[in-house]
Amino acid sequence: MSGTSLDGVDAVLIEFAQTATPRLIGMHYLPYAVELKAHLLGLHLPQPDELHLAHVLAQELAVLYAQTVHGLLEKTGTPHARIRAIGCHGQTIRHRPEAGYTIQLVSGARLAELTAITSIVDFRSRDIAAGGQGAPLVPAFHAAFLSAADEHRAIVNIGGIANLTNLPADGNITGFDCGPGNLLMDAWILQHLGKSVDESGVWAASGKVLPDVLNRLLTHEFFAAAPPKSAGREQFNPDWLQSHLNGSEAPEDIQATLLELTALGIVEAAQAHCRGFDALYVCGGGVHNAALMKRLAELAGKPVRSTAALGIDPDWMEAIAFAWLAKQCLERKPGNLPAVTGARGPRILGAIYPA
Numbered sequence: 001m002s003g004t005s006l007d008g009v010d011a012v013l014i015e016f017a018q019t020a021t022p023r024l025i026g027m028h029y030l031p032y033a034v035e036l037k038a039h040l041l042g043l044h045l046p047q048p049d050e051l052h053l054a055h056v057l058a059q060e061l062a063v064l065y066a067q068t069v070h071g072l073l074e075k076t077g078t079p080h081a082r083i084r085a086i087g088c089h090g091q092t093i094r095h096r097p098e099a100g101y102t103i104q105l106v107s108g109a110r111l112a113e114l115t116a117i118t119s120i121v122d123f124r125s126r127d128i129a130a131g132g133q134g135a136p137l138v139p140a141f142h143a144a145f146l147s148a149a150d151e152h153r154a155i156v157n158i159g160g161i162a163n164l165t166n167l168p169a170d171g172n173i174t175g176f177d178c179g180p181g182n183l184l185m186d187a188w189i190l191q192h193l194g195k196s197v198d199e200s201g202v203w204a205a206s207g208k209v210l211p212d213v214l215n216r217l218l219t220h221e222f223f224a225a226a227p228p229k230s231a232g233r234e235q236f237n238p239d240w241l242q243s244h245l246n247g248s249e250a251p252e253d254i255q256a257t258l259l260e261l262t263a264l265g266i267v268e269a270a271q272a273h274c275r276g277f278d279a280l281y282v283c284g285g286g287v288h289n290a291a292l293m294k295r296l297a298e299l300a301g302k303p304v305r306s307t308a309a310l311g312i313d314p315d316w317m318e319a320i321a322f323a324w325l326a327k328q329c330l331e332r333k334p335g336n337l338p339a340v341t342g343a344r345g346p347r348i349l350g351a352i353y354p355a
């Protein structure tokens, strides 16, 4: 898994039994090199020779994903022959469901070639072809493993973008992207302090929220739109942020305001679309942002916990979900939830490159 944050590659080794929750045997993370991140960011917008550049990067990414797999198998002492398949999300560079497509860069052919393991890629296109958003896909996994009859749970995955899954006890599951996660805070601290992450949200906590800026940011039509909806760097990016600033703001105040925007986007969406939830469970890198977690709890007025409390490590949730999506594909079972993505019906997701 490699998400919108463009931080790197998360790999997990998962064993599935028929009934129990997936067993996490091992994990391995490889960060993106600074140049790779820059090249990927560049391809989010039109640029000369982008077709060639995209395909070259798809090869480069396959090499990196294969390295991550090799590292994981070495670490866990697992022979390649024991692996049934790799589920690989690829790196999103464009997400345009309204135009009928989404692009997650990775050469499945090269990944299968380099690993000699069946590789499943391109999980989102089929859902879009069926009229859906192609996102978010993790709610189906949350529904399969995190639902409870005695608790109305809301699960929020705070990656670059944040997405919510509503797991009411009656089983009427919904889910949608709710707005920015970490990506604006990441971009802002990089621009001003040269750091890639606001560790624990300490810098944000040193500033004060600017209500005017916050209110202008909240006028983005995405927040008011009804689900199904999905977002990416197309909607939330540094240029969009810059267009709402006058340049006189203190950088730490903007960081505080961005943290508030993320927290409000999540809690207001949960209140509107996960009505009456008992507790909010957090996964994704945002769980390590202590200032954000504190603000979420204050705004929600309900327990806010890591998904570790439900037995799933918050750092590896999405990677585990894509292992499960790969398994669904191999078993010819659907991977999407039409109520979440807006697709016409359940679909088998993914393109298989046999070993």
Ligand SMILES: Nc1ncnc2c1ncn2[C@@H]1O[C@H](COP(=O)(O)OP(=O)(O)O)[C@@H](O)[C@H]1O
Pocket: 002, 003, 004, 005, 006, 007, 008, 158, 159, 160, 161, 182, 183, 186, 197, 198, 199, 200, 201, 283, 284, 285, 286, 288, 289, 290, 318
């Ligand atoms: N210790 C931390 N403090 C604050 N933020 C963190 C920390 N660790 C990770 N993050 C945030 O989480 C992001 C990565 O989250 P991740 O779930 O991998 O997102 P994605 O799925 O979009 O790649 C980082 O870019 C960073 O913003």
Ligand SMILES: [Mg+2]
Pocket: 001, 002, 003, 004, 005, 006, 007, 008, 009, 010, 159
């Ligand atoms: Mg990531």
